Amino acid sequence: xxxxxxxxxxxxxxxxxxxxxxxxxxxxxxxxxxxxxxxxxxxxxxxxxxxxxxxxxxxxxxxxxxxxxxxxxxxxxxxxxxxxxxxxxxxxxxxxxxxxxxxxxxxxxxxxxxxxxxxxxxxxxxxxxxx
Amino acid sequence: xxxxxxxxxxxxxxxxxxxxxxxxxxxxxxxxxxxxxxxxxxxxxxxxxxxxxxxxxxxxxxxxxxxxxxxxxxxxxxxxxxxxxxxxxxxxxxxxxxxxxxxxxxxxxxx
Numbered sequence: 701x702x703x704x705x706x707x708x709x710x711x712x713x714x715x716x717x718x719x720x721x722x723x724x725x726x727x728x729x730x731x732x733x734x735x736x737x738x739x740x741x742x743x744x745x746x747x748x749x750x751x752x753x754x755x756x757x758x759x760x761x762x763x764x765x766x767x768x769x770x771x772x773x774x775x776x777x778x779x780x781x782x783x784x785x786x787x788x789x790x791x792x793x794x795x796x797x798x799x800x801x802x803x804x805x806x807x808x809x810x811x812x813x814x815x816x817x818x819x820x821x822x823x824x825x826x827x828x829x830x831x
Numbered sequence: 832x833x834x835x836x837x838x839x840x841x842x843x844x845x846x847x848x849x850x851x852x853x854x855x856x857x858x859x860x861x862x863x864x865x866x867x868x869x870x871x872x873x874x875x876x877x878x879x880x881x882x883x884x885x886x887x888x889x890x891x892x893x894x895x896x897x898x899x900x901x902x903x904x905x906x907x908x909x910x911x912x913x914x915x916x917x918x919x920x921x922x923x924x925x926x927x928x929x930x931x932x933x934x935x936x937x938x939x940x941x942x
Binding site for chain 2: 783
């Protein structure tokens with residue numbers, strides 16, 4: 701199965717903020733995560749932060765957005781998607797931030813990414829009523 | 832006869848299309864479904880009509896297929912056990928949020 705990396709403009713700008721040494725660390729870690737996901741998609745959760753996903757997606761949908769620890773100070777925000785029709789894994793590099801920023805940036809990115817698939821307010825109220 | 836990839840419509844998406852899709856796009860819908868059923872397209876990984884691709888950010892194998900590029904009408908499908916399931920038909924006015932991807936790399940990431 702092939703791995704395709706999709707690099708966003710936001711990620712490229714973030715990388716420019718890091719030293720060449722840190723960029724190399726980030727690069728190596730990205731490839732490490734890619735290999736881990738390729739071998740076993742479930743394995744990526746071992747490396748990802750347990751972060752509360754603040755939105756309710758439409759029924760049957762699970763977010764693939766992850767925050768991964770690159771180093772003590774650096775976090776990677778990316779999506780990891782298996783693509784069975786094209787027999788590949790797609791890793792979308794969304795942001796790379798300092799550890800004290802990751803929660804705020806994760807929320808911003810999740811809002812943008814899932815705008816189309818969020819449960820609308822009426823459906824969310826019905827779901828809560830049923831519970 | 833062309834080898835066929837099965838498509839299931841258990842949610843009545845074709846029925847919904849008959850009501851909601853503008854009549855001038857009905858032919859486009861037929862051509863889109865024909866391409867999605869075409870096993871040769873699946874074998875080669877090329878879908879010139881529908882531009883079929885995985886929706887990123889969702890774990891499930893959910894795909895987007897154009898009905899008409901200009902109007903933006905499209906289908907969402909889920910790939911389960913080698914069968915495509917029609918999940919939704921999306922109006923051209925509801926734009927997918929676009930993540931700005933500036934480049935793609937295969938195999939190994941390098942800056």
